[in-house]
Amino acid sequence: MRLLEPTVPGLRLPVSTPLDEVEAAAGSADSLVLEFGAFRDGRGFSLASILRERGWTGRLVAAGHVLPDQARHLKRSGFDAVERPAGDDAGPWERMLAAFDVAYQPAADETVPAWRRRAAEARHDPETLAARLSAEAGEAEPLDVLRAAFAVPGLKIAALSSFGAEAAVLLDLIARTRPDTPVLFLETGQHFLQTLQYRRTLTERLGLTDVRLVVPDAGERADLDPKDDLWRSDADACCNLRKVRPLARASAGFDALITGRKRYQAGTRQALEVFEVLDGQLRINPLAGWSAEQIEDHAVARDLPRHPLVSQGYLSIGCWPCTSAVAEGQDARSGRWSGVDKTECGIHLGGRLVPAV
Template structure:
């Protein structure tokens, strides 16, 4: 996080400004300065977190009555810089940003609060997960998605479970099922920086509609991105490397605290998924596929029965939606995922292969 000795020019709002007004103003601003009117006023942190969650990409600057102790949480909630008051000790700000090895409050990043860590059981060894997956497949091979999710979230299994969601064309079904079971289930969204704007808007709509309370927006490592894809065009020359940078590596970091991940994959989507089981182990993590045996008709039936909102691009023929450079609408008779990486020798981004296979190690 940048420490500024001088004030920047830009839209400047008090943190007491209503959220609706802040959002409206931010929509047309490439930088936004939030003025904290009191040291104990936490509304600025909330505003920053919500703006980032809802897709604001501009520069966020904190100003006003702030303390060095707040440096780390300012960064974690989405601020890019802090305007230091005259005479402020810059060294203290830098030191406090790195002073603690753990955090107490949740934020927009992937750091897990210490109170949450203390309640976790040890991660079972990979061999135990393999045996567990085999046992669960034997018992739930033909079970419906709700049964699979309920079994997965049974506390007696000792699993630390999160979901992965692209908030794509069919994501509403899985997220609805998860919300019905436990709306506080962490949902990891890989913000590649190259999503369709409609996807980001849809993420906000679904999150609110389903009452999801722990959607985690995960971005690529800034240093890796600056080194490997400074012009945001790596997809043109090496789509696998682009996916590794923007999806595989961020997911590896974001999922480090979990030993079970729920996915929305289905057998009908592509021939490479035709043998998909409800439970599998990838890189020492249990992967749960509650919709593995669902057909396209089942998805449509659930969407209609539950009156769930559709992704805005679905009506334009996008059956599977990823990043805009590598996604097109599908034609009649094509696989649901035929529009992904069209014309390339590639059908998956790599997050379901496992870290080693994805990067070719």
């Protein structure tokens, strides 16, 4: 809606004019100014709504005794502009028009009510939603990526975190955006003690209120890894038991998962998208495009606690049997499954419920 200085050209009628006379006048006019005689007079809103409902498409201007508090109601009733006295401050009007972007009822304007938006979003399949979010926020800063995802009505979102070497950056962004986001931590039973301590420290420091420990199925663990040494003979089967299957079960109730993956971490992640679909579930990777320097700069600027093992050369931290320190010049994930032809645990490779054997 535009804010205009007086006097706006066009046919002028008081809001006390009978509807049939207003309609007759509007039929031969391209522009109509409705003059309010009192702030409390609602007849102008009714006239505007009826004109729009009956198909009149000319320019409709509100004039006279109207207040900035009424700006949004004027717009929703069908007014295109407001005539303001010369020198009248436009600021209050503009602030009122910008204060709300959600409507709950249909009206004469084109604003889509919240319930229709939710219904429309519910009909979006993950591929469509990923494409839309990529177009809107695929090149945005991580904080704006999260805000765009959280703004999707009805979308159930959780975050996945290893509480590893760089986990603090993503969790800090989540805490600043929506601290009650469920955070899934795969408690494999094989973590470094430092990781478990770090999880508690970071959770308290950032004010995360819903960190969930996701554990392997006790029966599967007893059958497949009774001695807790499956990692020695079959690392893939161990990851399947302790990570892939538990995450598939824990994430089944969510539409989307936020991860902390970045393109620079390994050659296998160089084509990583900010929004992607994996096994019918939206994956959100806000930090995909950030460099190691940007991660470090953010951690320093926010004074985030560091994982205790980082200072010892562990740049990507998982379970203790399959994690080693990284040599200078190697990529961050070269210390994972060192000496084995394996680069991922499987939770980011697809196949949400891999067979146990």
